[in-house]
Amino acid sequence: MRVTHPLGRQLDVTRLIDVDDPDEKDTLMTNPNLAFIAMSTTGSSADSHEIWELSVQLRLDVPGSRDVVCHWQLPVAELQRADGRALHELRFYERYRGQPQPVALDVELGSHRPMVMADIARQLAAFLLDAHPVMLHPEHDQPFLAAFLRRQGQPAAWKPAVPVTALAAGAAYGYAAGWNRHVEVVQPDLFGDDGAVSAFTRRIDTSGYGMPWRPVDLAKDMGLSPSAYADPVSAAGRLDLTVQLWDAVVQPLAPLAAPSAAAVAEASTAVISLAS
Numbered sequence: 247m248r249v250t251h252p253l254g255r256q257l258d259v260t261r262l263i264d265v266d267d268p269d270e271k272d273t274l275m276t277n278p279n280l281a282f283i284a285m286s287t288t289g290s291s292a293d294s295h296e297i298w299e300l301s302v303q304l305r306l307d308v309p310g311s312r313d314v315v316c317h318w319q320l321p322v323a324e325l326q327r328a329d330g331r332a333l334h335e336l337r338f339y340e341r342y343r344g345q346p347q348p349v350a351l352d353v354e355l356g357s358h359r360p361m362v363m364a365d366i367a368r369q370l371a372a373f374l375l376d377a378h379p380v381m382l383h384p385e386h387d388q389p390f391l392a393a394f395l396r397r398q399g400q401p402a403a404w405k406p407a408v409p410v411t412a413l414a415a416g417a418a419y420g421y422a423a424g425w426n427r428h429v430e431v432v433q434p435d436l437f438g439d440d441g442a443v444s445a446f447t448r449r450i451d452t453s454g455y456g457m458p459w460r461p462v463d464l465a466k467d468m469g470l471s472p473s474a475y476a477d478p479v480s481a482a483g484r485l486d487l488t489v490q491l492w493d494a495v496v497q498p499l500a501p502l503a504a505p506s507a508a509a510v511a512e513a514s515t516a517v518i519s520l521a522s
Contacts, residue, residue: 289329292389367398
């Protein structure tokens with residue numbers, strides 16, 4: 247069966263990848279399509295609470311393609327069942343438009359236009375059909391996503407989700423514990439063939455990396471621009487944070503000038519002592 251992606255791409259949802267075929271084996275998880283997702287809900291239970299803000303950024307593994315970004319605000323059917331603390335933390339009464347139907351938001355222009363709920367669900371299901379969802383907290387978001395899609399008659403199915411907060415916490419802790427641990431250069435296995443040493447911009451102390459992990463703190467520790475975490479309240483702001491945390495983890499680090507021979511010797515000794 248072939249279905250039409252919202253960007254016009256034809257997807258074959260019945261074809262299975264032959265993992266024994268060397269031409270296909272490398273495509274299983276290499277540069278997958280990604281659907282970054284952030285949402286605001288009226289509480290923590292998908293059984294009794296609702297999504298009222300939903301932001302999605304689709305990134306296709308197609309050279310030259312641009313990300314597709316959607317921001318929606320959805321009507322709340324049963325506000326009496328909402329968790330008051332959740333509404334307060336997300337500034338619900340300041341930001342909720344109270345529209346009887348969902349609206350698509352233009353964050354930059356501050357405008358909105360009416361939407362049909364079924365169309366939003368159909369577009370979201372199409373995004374997820376061929377992409378891995380990337381979320382700050384998938385353990386919270388996935389049940390809400392499934393409930394929303396099922397209510398609109400869409401399949402609640404997607405590829406394995408990426409918990410980007412945990413991914414960023416592991417990367418940040420790894421940089422701190424394995425790469426510098428209060429030493430100013432990286433361990434010797436990152437030396438080049440010519441003996442040169444690559445030092446990196448991330449200098450993170452390992453203290454304070456216990457759970458719960460806070461995305462804003464991780465963004466600061468990983469050196470992201472303050473604009474990445476300027477708005478941790480709205481779904482649109484948390485979508486930006488999700489995307490930038492992902493990019494910070496998967497993109498190459500920026501090299502600095504090579505350190506002195508004394509610093510290299512100190513780093514080598516420190517790494518050996520940590521491993522012993």
